[in-house]
Ligand SMILES: Nc1ncnc2c1ncn2[C@@H]1O[C@H](COP(=O)(O)OP(=O)(O)OP(=O)(O)O)[C@@H](O)[C@H]1O
């Protein structure tokens with residue numbers, strides 16, 4: 400009989416751990432992705448993930464804890480990027496591109512020179528469920544709780560400085576501090592997500608769920624739960640599918656996200672056209 | 682006058698990278714004044730406002746303003762992200778971000794929003810998404826946001842760009858009323874005849890302050906040519922100066 404046992408992977412501890420980390424990470428990326436998409440800073444998500452990769456490799460070589468080494472590196476890059484981006488100098492994004500890809504190249508070189516095998520490079524680039532430990536669950540949960548707490552407590556400030564930074568500043572919001580915290584959160588998110596999703600596909604997880612959610616609602620507060628929901632569900636389903644299809648977990652997840660995006664895009668487009676048509680004239 | 686000005690710009694210069702955009706600006710705004718800044722596109726009007734707000738750095742000189750002043754700022758509509766997922770109500774309540782953290786809009790806030798919208802004649806749009814508004818309504822929503830803070834000074838960037846003649850009149854009357862109630866107003870405009878000529882004081886700007894004073898004194902062919910770099914005629918119409926560009930009434934305000 401060809402029936403597949405959908406519960407088969409649950410027999411493996413690494414899979415259970417991976418599933419939890421991926422689902423929480425999906426929700427977390429979906430949550431922060433709202434800000435990434437609305438601020439039009441997807442290139443920063445892309446850059447940060449590459450920068451964090453350099454930090455991860457460097458801390459492996461020096462022999463310090465991954466979360467501490469790559470975490471510090473990530474937060475520093477986040478703050479630097481916030482600085483550069485705020486100065487609005489022509490070519491700020493180019494500068495970010497140079498620094499973060501250099502960090503990425505450094506990471507690759509370090510892993511070539513000191514890493515054990517090309518297997519581990521692949522794991523960092525594309526993610527791997529096999530390496531997921533209990534500590535990863537703790538890390539991703541802690542970051543998710545911190546992000547949730549900050550977003551609830553700072554809801555108004557975050558909304559204001561995302562929508563209209565100049566006026567927020569004039570109204571007494573410390574916009575640069577808010578931005579710094581947001582970018583640090585983004586770095587931490589990338590850090591705890593990296594093991595499962597891998598460096599190369601994180602930025603997709605930061606952008607696609609939020610972009611899809613954006614098409615379903617015109618409300619900022621609804622975005623803040625629809626986007627994490629899409630992120631979590633696609634990660635959960637993607638993990639299970641990848642086991643049965645024997646495909647890479649991260650690729651399966653991102654493909655699923657892309658599928659959700661296309662479906663939402665088509666449905667939203669049709670709905671809008673119907674709305675236009677019902678207006679009658681022209 | 683013994684009271685110090687609300688805004689005092691002295692020898693202010695601003696740059697973008699290496700390009701000088703404002704040069705040696707000297708301008709004072711006193712309490713209760715209604716000042717319009719005019720100048721061609723790219724003359725630095727927005728930059729001047731941003732320098733006053735403190736969101737664009739001053740390269741040389743100084744801008745002094747009482748830190749206790751509450752500023753209401755209405756940005757140029759072209760700079761607003763109209764696709765951003767917010768309703769009118771949310772936009773207006775945003776200005777409370779400093780004073781309260783509670784994410785939801787409270788009943789009291791809802792009532793206050795309604796009040797300020799009613800005052801501007803758009804009481805029924807509170808729940809709409811900002812994109813689902815006409816140009817004049819959009820302009821008034823941002824004016825409402827500025828007014829929501831009970832500002833000491835209202836700073837507006839092109840309050841009549843992209844609105845029709847009737848809306849322009851409404852905005853002008855609204856501002857005149859607010860000014861009559863004692864509000865200090867500083868605005869920029871492209872609209873010489875529809876708006877600028879009606880104000881008590883005009884500043885002509887083109888990187889430098891070309892002229893500063895009553896429209897009757899300021900709207901002269903020589904000042905306008907120095908400001909806009911194009912010859913213009915000034916006629917007299919019902920006791921008001923009327924600027925004519927190449928024999929046509931100039932229509933920058935409506936054209937945008
Ligand atoms: N972010 C920026 N980076 C570089 N140059 C800029 C930037 N913003 C404005 N400038 C330049 O500074 C000059 C003044 O711009 P500003 O926006 O202050 O003009 P403006 O008088 O408000 O024009 P408009 O009437 O079109 O709104 C222009 O030459 C413009 O090209």
Ligand SMILES: [Mg+2]
Pocket residue numbers: 726727728757838
């Ligand atoms: Mg401008």
